[in-house]
Amino acid sequence: MKIPFDPRQRRAVVNPDGTMSIVDHLYELRARLMWSLLAIVATSIVGFYWYSHGPFGLPSTGHLLTGPYCDLPATSRAEITRGGECRLLATGVFDQFNLRLKVAVATGIVLACPVWLYQIWAFIVPALHRKEKRYTITFVALGGTLFVSGAVLGYLMITSAFSFFLTVGNETQVTALQGPQYFGFVLTVMAIFGVSFELPLFIVALNLVGVLPYTKLKKWRRGMLLSMFIFSAVITPSGDPFTMLALGGALAVLLEISIQFARFHDRMKYKNCPSDAWEGELDDEAASPAPASPQPIGASAGPTGSALTASDPIERPEKLMNTSIPRSGLDDIL
Template sequence: MSLKEHLYELRHRLGLALMFVAVGGVFGFIWFQTKLGPIPSLGELLTGPYCQPDLAKYRANISNDGTCKLLQTEPFEIFMIQLKAGTAAGAVLLCPAWLYQLWAFITPGLYSKERKFARTFVLFAAILFVAGAVLAYLVVPEGLKVLMSFGGDQFTTALTGSKYISFVLTLLLIFGVSFELPLLVVMLNRAGIISYEKLHKWRRGLLMGLFVFAAIATPGTDPISMVALALALTVLFEMAIQIARIHDKRKAKERLAEGWDGLADDEATPFDYTPSDADGKVEGEQVEPMEPVEPVGPAKSSGDRRVNYDDAT
């Protein structure tokens, strides 16, 4: 396709992707206050960590019936919270639909092996993102317990809805995206950019960098979420290093079997470059020379457009 056709195709795919995100946002907006059978509403899922019984002694009782509720301090604050949380949840639920549109735009330019490689990458990326989000959801109550207990008996906590929902969504996003880092290491190793030898040499510095990254990336100041993210990334990063070790070891065996190992950078690989013709004759054998080809003369008649191929050859 021409550049103009590619731009039209990109506009079409992006339009469909945004349409699926909008549909997911409408679904998430309705789900925020509606239960789906045994599945609780999105609002109950998001406020669940804050409304756990263990945190009751730290929360301010701002409702008439004694139930756990967040505080609204601005007009339409709840509407914006519901819209933001619903859009985020809908985009996650319908991610296969809008990711397919992006995939359909990219895949015509890939070889079959690259398509299989990319599908594997997308599959594990989705699994790791969900695993990171689940871990963040489990860590939120413990982090809140640490943050809300600093004041002791002199303070009570009444969180506003916008700040609490932003805190939870940010934590889920950071954990999910951070879990993609070990997968990126594996992909770079597969592409030959980073070797196991370098990863093994840089292990201590990289692990220290993961703890620094966890301390900076987590939105809260509690040590629970920071340590949980750092330890999870350490385990995943160590798994990535071992995967790189197995991959490099297998590649080394293949090079050794094919005679590549031990060659200098300017030394030719031991391939058989001996030319051969269709009859199986190799260089050095007696080959009969070809007869010269006579040029084809002009046509005798301009009205006769037929070509005699026997005479031409």
Template sequence: MAGPFRWFAERRERGKRRRGNADGTMSLKEHLYELRHRLALALLFVTIGAVFGFIWFGVRLGPVPSLGDIMTAPYCQPDLAPYRVQFPGETSCKLLQTEPFEAFMIRLQVGTAAGAVLLSPFWLYQFWAFITPGLYAKERNFARSFVFFAAILFAAGAVLAYLVVPEGLQVLISFGGDEFITALTGGKYISFVITMLFIFGVSFELPLLVVMLNRAGVVSYEKLHKWRRGLLMGLFVFAAIATPGTDPLSMVVLAVALSLLFEMAIQIARVHDKRKAKLRAAEGWDALDDNEPAPFDYTPSDADGELPGEKAVASEQPKRVNYDDAT
């Protein structure tokens, strides 16, 4: 038992030393200890989420259906009944297991993914708590806004994919007509659904990336407006390649959704560039010569994200003496 007690004692001692520093500095060794601590907590929350998801896979949570029913709902829709194989003695819709541990691995995989998503605020906070001491206030606000909108867009893309999966399956399965019957294995079907959710969720982050690049000054509205047709064509090509089912419905839905989001991102960039142009005109930046310094205010302030103890450190600096006046 000496190991855990010693670990908590070291952790408490490092916290005291860090709080004792006015500027919150830490040595390299203390940073590595902090990183190990945050990673351990993040892994703990992911494990708790995996256990919860594994149990939820086969259990209803009141009005919420089980995770297994949610995942198999697109395959078990009534419109696919004529194309599904029905084994003797079976009246319900079930997936096919072809390996001894296939069902267990599917349940573990889906439960881990669902638990990680549900408990994402807890384990993502550990990474946020590790990097936020090194950021200024403006940088923290910028990162906080990015993470917030990224989570919303990813969830919106995953929901859209879940709504598209039944229609996409119907298109893919009906290609064979009456000459084929469908009996999807659990591994193939779950991989298809999870891939669809992931592809749609990540794809919805592309417009946010455009907005962030515009805010950082990398891409302007003029360039986006000039490249609009080519970028829209690229989005349709990307949707055709990225969708795992290769059915036309999923490709069209993803391409249209990305096009609308991209157009929204272009309009946000237009408003931002117009506001920045007005600010430059009001400050007179455009009238400055190339060799003339810009009218920036270099005076530190708390609003700009001054580090703790920065004023105290600045006040302790030795004052410059003018020896010409002293003589």
């Protein structure tokens, strides 16, 4: 007898408690990466068209990215076209195609950020409780907003940096930038700002999982704030103080917001859970409780019927001392 095929049998069985083996975690990670890459490829095709054609009345991405350079005074940049139009210099055969492809992929990553942020959250969800799984839409919305906000802030920092560094010596020289170097610099700064703005969100996610409680974040606050500015000084490719301070200050504010969220979340978690569920868990800075007093050695009851204490007298065994022991018994003892 042939049993009909049921397509529901191919569905993966997820444990109700969210536990998975290492192999299952690897398969899950591979699936999440594949969905993210497919979304980026689809949005990169849109970005490839958007490079030179602005849809829905929007400016093209090529025009947006060249804005910080083209907004400079005409005396600060070289004119390489006959009509004096703002253009970047391409010295290689494949420079224009590679440049358009790079901008298309960067645009695709920005447009697909809700998808790959959801895949990251879905990979973390099995370790969360049912109430915490409701934060999916909030996580994806905040993640996309923070990524785009970081990229926009990086774009504004590039504009202010160019207006200073490319005009400080225009009396004796003009700037002629090559397309790959210029676009590579702009995209790198925007990507650094966008990814850096996701750091506080991942701190919140780790707090929801239970890896980073508020007590640890409170202890590490000063070191983490200092590391934000050190990270900004190292990661920014321009090296100017304006970009470093802007990135460091924004990360410090977002870090403090994530720490306060962890404080509120842990307080509500301890408040809603019974006290015996947290028995034995102490704060890292709290002292351990004093051990209980040991029971007195000896009889369980003293002369008054209570336990023996140091002040209770102990009778001297006079009878035993005065009792004579036979020689044979003494030899057995010795």
